[in-house]
Amino acid sequence: MALTLDYSFLAPEVVRTNIVPGLVYSLELTLVAMAVGVVIGTLVALMRLSSIKAFQRFATVYVDALRSIPLLMVILWFYLLIPPGFYAAIAGQFGLDHRAEFSAVITFSIFEAAYYSEIMRAGIQSVSRGQVNAGYAVGMTYAQCMKLIVLPQAFRNMLPVLLTQTIVLFQDTSLVYAIGAYDFLKGFLTVGQIYNRPAEILLPAAAAYFILCFGLSMLVRRLQAKIQIIR
Amino acid sequence: MIDIKNISKWYGSFQVLTDCTTTINKGDVVVVCGPSGSGKSTLIKTVNALEPIQQGDIVVDGTSITDKKTNLPKLRSRVGMVFQHFELFPHLSITDNLTLAQIKVLGRGKDEALKRGLKMLDRVGLSGQKDKFPGQLSGGQQQRVAIARALSMDPIVMLFDEPTSALDPEMVGEVLDVMVGLAHEGMTMMCVTHEMGFAKRVSNKVIFMDAGKIVEDCSSADFFGKPEERSPRAKDFLSKILQH
Numbered sequence: 352m353a354l355t356l357d358y359s360f361l362a363p364e365v366v367r368t369n370i371v372p373g374l375v376y377s378l379e380l381t382l383v384a385m386a387v388g389v390v391i392g393t394l395v396a397l398m399r400l401s402s403i404k405a406f407q408r409f410a411t412v413y414v415d416a417l418r419s420i421p422l423l424m425v426i427l428w429f430y431l432l433i434p435p436g437f438y439a440a441i442a443g444q445f446g447l448d449h450r451a452e453f454s455a456v457i458t459f460s461i462f463e464a465a466y467y468s469e470i471m472r473a474g475i476q477s478v479s480r481g482q483v484n485a486g487y488a489v490g491m492t493y494a495q496c497m498k499l500i501v502l503p504q505a506f507r508n509m510l511p512v513l514l515t516q517t518i519v520l521f522q523d524t525s526l527v528y529a530i531g532a533y534d535f536l537k538g539f540l541t542v543g544q545i546y547n548r549p550a551e552i553l554l555p556a557a558a559a560y561f562i563l564c565f566g567l568s569m570l571v572r573r574l575q576a577k578i579q580i581i582r
Numbered sequence: 583m584i585d586i587k588n589i590s591k592w593y594g595s596f597q598v599l600t601d602c603t604t605t606i607n608k609g610d611v612v613v614v615c616g617p618s619g620s621g622k623s624t625l626i627k628t629v630n631a632l633e634p635i636q637q638g639d640i641v642v643d644g645t646s647i648t649d650k651k652t653n654l655p656k657l658r659s660r661v662g663m664v665f666q667h668f669e670l671f672p673h674l675s676i677t678d679n680l681t682l683a684q685i686k687v688l689g690r691g692k693d694e695a696l697k698r699g700l701k702m703l704d705r706v707g708l709s710g711q712k713d714k715f716p717g718q719l720s721g722g723q724q725q726r727v728a729i730a731r732a733l734s735m736d737p738i739v740m741l742f743d744e745p746t747s748a749l750d751p752e753m754v755g756e757v758l759d760v761m762v763g764l765a766h767e768g769m770t771m772m773c774v775t776h777e778m779g780f781a782k783r784v785s786n787k788v789i790f791m792d793a794g795k796i797v798e799d800c801s802s803a804d805f806f807g808k809p810e811e812r813s814p815r816a817k818d819f820l821s822k823i824l825q826h
Contacts, residue, residue: 481665481667481669482669482671484627484632484665484669485663485665485669485670485671487630487632487655487658488630488632488658488661488662488663488665488732489658489659489682489683489687489731489732489735490655490656490658490659490660490683490687490688490735491655491683491686491687492655495655495686495687499682499686500671503673504671504672504673507673
């Protein structure tokens with residue numbers, strides 16, 4: 352079967368009704384997974400660095416386990432093993448109607464937290480012991496010292512890495528095709544099916560992913576120069 | 583005001599402090615000196631419990647730092663500390679460096695904290711720098727801001743941990759000037775320093791340490807004025823640093 356490189360079927364109307372909703376979901380999935388992932392990841396990093404043995408062990412197991420399992424498998428497990436009633440309980444009818452989409456959001460949040468936690472751990476460790484001592488010396492508690500002194504500096508040091516990880520996350524969201532969630536890639540594939548061009552549609556899909564991700568990488572680079580702490 | 587009673591400290595099996603005992607009274611200016619690795623910095627950091635001790639006790643203004651019931655953050659908020667490497671918060675402006683702990687730790691209002699902070703900044707002669715960030719100041723300026731930050735908390739005692747060791751020689755003077763001013767105002771000070779000129783002129787008591795022990799604990803007049811009464815180790819140290 353030869354490729355027919357004629358993309359006249361990809362009319363604006365077709366893009367708007369089939370592909371844009373997929374893009375919106377992919378972005379939502381990325382942003383929610385990033386926000387929740389960074390919060391959980393920071394907590395896991397703090398546990399890993401804490402002096403309490405049980406916390407350390409929990410954090411190590413959490414990170415090692417999730418980083419040793421392929422994401423695709425985790426996506427499938429969460430979708431297949433968690434009863435639909437769970438989604439209905441936390442999101443009502445929406446959870447049932449969009450079970451795949453909803454399941455993916457939870458999966459990615461938990462999965463990405465493992466990666467964000469390692470980034471945050473490196474960020475926290477990049478802040479010198481002297482800074483922590485200075486925080487304690489002016490009377491701060493551990494929590495205040497983390498919140499006001501260490502974490503703001505850790506975030507700033509790690510922001511480029513955090514955002515780069517988020518761009519990777521955006522690409523990984525395409526794996527949700529396995530559970531039939533309607534994401535950016537699925538939008539393209541659907542159009543390919545409707546117009547019987549399943550192979551041809553992959554080219555514009557790849558171009559769209561490239562433009563988005565490459566553009567974001569450029570932005571991260573700019574941002575990096577802007578937010579650097581003056582030393 | 584500070585009672586250090588028979589304290590010992592180990593890093594693993596290595597003993598860094600051995601049975602150190604001394605007393606610092608209100609208004610004292612105490613210089614802690616000795617060769618590097620003698621435990622001076624460790625000793626001063628035990629006073630506000632940044633370094634925990636395994637034996638003995640330290641009582642600061644009636645509060646024991648080893649008592650489990652002691653609120654250490656509260657105690658530390660009353661003890662000012664100045665570090666060798668300044669340790670200003672690099673992500674905050676000078677103004678925020680001065681006001682953050684006043685607001686978050688002492689619970690002062692923003693205006694009150696700002697007023698107090700700027701007054702202290704003016705005192706160290708850096709009013710014009712209030713909107714800059716630490717990285718934009720010279721080492722000497724940063725250290726003066728660090729002193730102002732500590733003073734903004736209205737401390738009952740100031741601890742200086744080698745405040746001039748990381749400075750270019752020409753900036754040492756400006757920091758020492760601020761410290762001399764403080765001493766003349768009657769601030770209780772404990773300073774780990776190699777500045778023997780400062781020790782001679784300003785301090786009223788010298789603690790000489792070697793290998794984790796307090797070898798000499800005497801008035802500075804005796805320490806510098808009666809070298810014949812000193813221990814061999816202190817004599818050796820003095821002969822080496824006072825020659826030049």
